[in-house]
Amino acid sequence: MNETERNSLLVKIRDKHILIENLLQQIGNRFSQSGCASCAKVCCEEGICRETVNSDFLRYILGEKIKDYDNQTGWFKQGKGCSLSYGRPFVCYEYFCSKFDGTNGVVDLQQLARLFRQCYSKELGNRHILTVDDIQQIAVNKLAKILGNLEQLVALTNERLRGSESQTASQHNVSVKRGLAQPVPIIFTR
Ligand code: SF4
Ligand code: SF4
Numbered sequence: 170m171n172e173t174e175r176n177s178l179l180v181k182i183r184d185k186h187i188l189i190e191n192l193l194q195q196i197g198n199r200f201s202q203s204g205c206a207s208c209a210k211v212c213c214e215e216g217i218c219r220e221t222v223n224s225d226f227l228r229y230i231l232g233e234k235i236k237d238y239d240n241q242t243g244w245f246k247q248g249k250g251c252s253l254s255y256g257r258p259f260v261c262y263e264y265f266c267s268k269f270d271g272t273n274g275v276v277d278l279q280q281l282a283r284l285f286r287q288c289y290s291k292e293l294g295n296r297h298i299l300t301v302d303d304i305q306q307i308a309v310n311k312l313a314k315i316l317g318n319l320e321q322l323v324a325l326t327n328e329r330l331r332g333s334e335s336q337t338a339s340q341h342n343v344s345v346k347r348g349l350a351q352p353v354p355i356i357f358t359r
Pocket of ligand 2: 214244245250252253261
């Protein structure tokens with residue numbers, strides 16, 4: 170009974186997790202295409218990609234895709250960039266790069282990325298889900314909380330995506346000086 174419930178929650182968590190990554194990538198593409206596409210010193214490295222191999226949770230998110238991992242280059246493909254559309258380490262969405270300092274939308278994206286990571290805090294003992302050796306050991310009530318957190322984040326990220334779409338549209342029509350993002354009003358359940 171618990172096993173079925175656990176597996177069903179894990180499947181739902183995986184779906185929401187992938188959806189959030191997709192939304193974050195849509196927001197990130199607004200500025201990373203100009204910045205990262207012309208970057209002379211790309212920050213991707215196998216040492217960062219490797220978290221996907223080491224983490225039971227990221228392996229679960231990746232599923233069969235994990236077989237494509239390259240021990241030399243990780244997920245990075247020369248001339249193409251990251252070959253993962255989902256299952257990336259959280260840090261890959263945090264855009265801690267001085268190239269984007271002051272760029273509209275980056276603060277928002279960094280906040281959302283931090284919340285994404287926080288959705289999975291303290292899942293087994295005091296450990297973040299990334300460091301849990303076997304995600305099947307996580308209690309059903311904890312998984313239900315994670316799912317609730319992710320659902321809130323999907324709603325918030327969609328809202329931010331729509332907001333940034335209308336901001337982008339308005340930039341083409343009128344010159345409007347925008348301020349930095351407001352703090353995100355969201356409280357996750359632990
Ligand atoms: S995040 Fe910064 S360092 Fe990394 S690829 Fe983009 S521009 Fe380059
Ligand atoms: S964005 Fe992709 S290639 Fe770059 S460090 Fe992350 S997983 Fe690796």
